[in-house]
Amino acid sequence: MRLSRRRAIQIGAGAVIAAAIPVGQHIAWGTRDYRRSDYSPDYPDPPAGEDSWVNWSGIEKATPRSIDLPDSEDAVAELLRGTRSRVRPMGSGHSFTGLVPSEGIMVDVSKLSGLVSYDGTTGLATFGAGTRLFQAAMELAELGRAFPNLPDIDVQTLAGSFATATHGTGTNLTALHDYVAGFRIVTASGDVLDVSSETNADFFAAGKVSLGALGIVTQYTLQTVPAFNLHRVLRAEPIEDVLDRAEALADQHRNFEFFYLPGTGIAATLTHDQHEGPMTGAAPSEDDETLEGLKQLRDEFGWWPWLRRRIAQSALPSGVLEDVSDQSWRLLSTTRPIKFNEMEYHLPRENGVETLRQIISMIDRRKDAYFPMEVRFVAPDNAWLSPFNEGPCLSIAIHAAVDEPYDYFFSDFEPVHRANGGRPHWGKIHSLGPAELTDLYTDYDRFLELRREMDPDGRFLNPYLAKLFGESFDV
Numbered sequence: 084m085r086l087s088r089r090r091a092i093q094i095g096a097g098a099v100i101a102a103a104i105p106v107g108q109h110i111a112w113g114t115r116d117y118r119r120s121d122y123s124p125d126y127p128d129p130p131a132g133e134d135s136w137v138n139w140s141g142i143e144k145a146t147p148r149s150i151d152l153p154d155s156e157d158a159v160a161e162l163l164r165g166t167r168s169r170v171r172p173m174g175s176g177h178s179f180t181g182l183v184p185s186e187g188i189m190v191d192v193s194k195l196s197g198l199v200s201y202d203g204t205t206g207l208a209t210f211g212a213g214t215r216l217f218q219a220a221m222e223l224a225e226l227g228r229a230f231p232n233l234p235d236i237d238v239q240t241l242a243g244s245f246a247t248a249t250h251g252t253g254t255n256l257t258a259l260h261d262y263v264a265g266f267r268i269v270t271a272s273g274d275v276l277d278v279s280s281e282t283n284a285d286f287f288a289a290g291k292v293s294l295g296a297l298g299i300v301t302q303y304t305l306q307t308v309p310a311f312n313l314h315r316v317l318r319a320e321p322i323e324d325v326l327d328r329a330e331a332l333a334d335q336h337r338n339f340e341f342f343y344l345p346g347t348g349i350a351a352t353l354t355h356d357q358h359e360g361p362m363t364g365a366a367p368s369e370d371d372e373t374l375e376g377l378k379q380l381r382d383e384f385g386w387w388p389w390l391r392r393r394i395a396q397s398a399l400p401s402g403v404l405e406d407v408s409d410q411s412w413r414l415l416s417t418t419r420p421i422k423f424n425e426m427e428y429h430l431p432r433e434n435g436v437e438t439l440r441q442i443i444s445m446i447d448r449r450k451d452a453y454f455p456m457e458v459r460f461v462a463p464d465n466a467w468l469s470p471f472n473e474g475p476c477l478s479i480a481i482h483a484a485v486d487e488p489y490d491y492f493f494s495d496f497e498p499v500h501r502a503n504g505g506r507p508h509w510g511k512i513h514s515l516g517p518a519e520l521t522d523l524y525t526d527y528d529r530f531l532e533l534r535r536e537m538d539p540d541g542r543f544l545n546p547y548l549a550k551l552f553g554e555s556f557d558v
């Protein structure tokens with residue numbers, strides 16, 4: 084989320100208003116401890132000769148026997164043929180769920196990286212599966228090509244993004260795995276398969292969003308589009324106005340999303356539309372300062388909700404905050420310098436805005452919430468485990484600072500998403516198991532069957548996946 088640099092300063096100025104509040108009460112609010120008691124950002128201590136791994140946010144940790152770094156498809160095949168150990172492929176570790184950790188072998192695919200080939204007639208580009216999104220986007224830009232869309236950040240690997248159905252926003256824009264035209268995968272037995280809708284339609288539909296449970300993907304062939312430029316406008320507006328117009332705004336703009344700032348009644352809307360004229364270039368991200376300001380507002384006034392809202396509304400500016408244009412890949416993804424944990428549910432679009440109203444009124448009642456919520460729109464596709472395969476979705480993401488509790492995501496918010504037909508993001512925290520997932524996904528059982536066929540000994544399982552698939556797991 085991007086708001087102007089002035090924002091944090093102005094929220095700080097709001098603190099002056101606090102002078103009117105009795106000093107004792109003010110100190111009591113401002114010195115509350117919001118930290119999670121079990122919070123530790125450290126890597127775990129591995130036994131001698133073993134390795135240590137932690138995900139981006141620090142909630143997932145492992146001490147694998149080894150972290151292997153194969154530099155070719157042959158090396159991946161050799162590794163799988165040469166061990167009976169459990170194996171988990173890993174991307175850049177940006178998932179919040181336990182998909183990656185293993186006490187066996189973790190396979191870092193970052194050396195399987197870069198553009199392998201490009202066909203100028205079809206626009207099909209083949210990349211190593213460990214290529215980071217930004218690297219692929221830059222290489223495509225040099226060829227005059229682009230991805231139709233990108234997520235909030237672009238440091239994830241292609242394999243990691245596709246495996247969890249990572250998405251951006253746009254009524255007519257599908258999640259990233261929908262760009263996949265084919266992939267090469269090394270199976271549990273060390274065989275290499277070349278998969279496309281022509282060679283094996285079922286495996287293709289299952290393998291695009293695979294949770295890394297079917298094998299280790301080494302290459303993806305992707306459908307790209309001609310490079311394009313975008314015009315971005317960021318505005319601060321009352322949330323009620325945004326909710327009333329959300330559907331129309333989503334249909335009107337190529338990319339539309341918004342962030343709700345808890346406890347303030349204010350939303351930041353972000354639109355991107357195709358742009359042909361001269362370009363201003365992107366502005367540097369100021370998310371960290373904005374978040375500091377929102378945290379300060381929560382710390383000082385969270386226990387006095389009406390005052391928090393009033394200060395926010397008088398201190399935060401409204402209207403256009405940013406108006407820039409640049410190449411698509413430079414604008415669609417930014418950075419997230421301040422770490423958080425996240426739950427995101429994808430709601431059938433027809434239930435989306437109503438669910439969102441409930442979620443917003445709940446988050447406004449939580450005095451401790453301050454991290455902005457993110458709301459996006461995603462078009463349908465047909466991968467078996469794509470959360471978007473039943474129709475268009477509205478996605479609602481809630482965040483908590485990395486060192487603060489998030490248990491209320493499960494107790495308060497998840498039941499609302501569930502009651503409204505929501506499906507969780509595979510890479511973000513949720514509590515669903517096989518019973519719920521079989522109800523939610525027509526092809527869940529089919530996926531489980533194919534997984535068993537591909538990996539009868541469960542070599543790609545870890546405790547988290549075993550639970551998700553209803554399988555037993557002995558170390």
Ligand SMILES: Cc1cc2nc3c(=O)[nH]c(=O)nc-3n(C[C@H](O)[C@H](O)[C@H](O)COP(=O)(O)OP(=O)(O)OC[C@H]3O[C@@H](n4cnc5c(N)ncnc54)[C@H](O)[C@@H]3O)c2cc1C
Nearest residue numbers: 174175176177178234235240243246249250294295300510
């Ligand atoms: C700051 C931040 C911002 C984010 N923004 C967005 C967003 O805008 N939209 C969105 O949808 N999500 C978003 N996410 C979630 C993120 O995109 C996903 O969790 C994604 O899976 C992370 O990719 P990764 O490369 O880190 O993969 P990892 O998290 O390392 O792995 C993810 C999955 O991919 C599998 N995998 C990795 N490599 C292979 C391989 N070679 N073969 C087979 N399987 C493999 C792993 O086993 C695992 O199951 C965000 C996460 C963070 C931390």
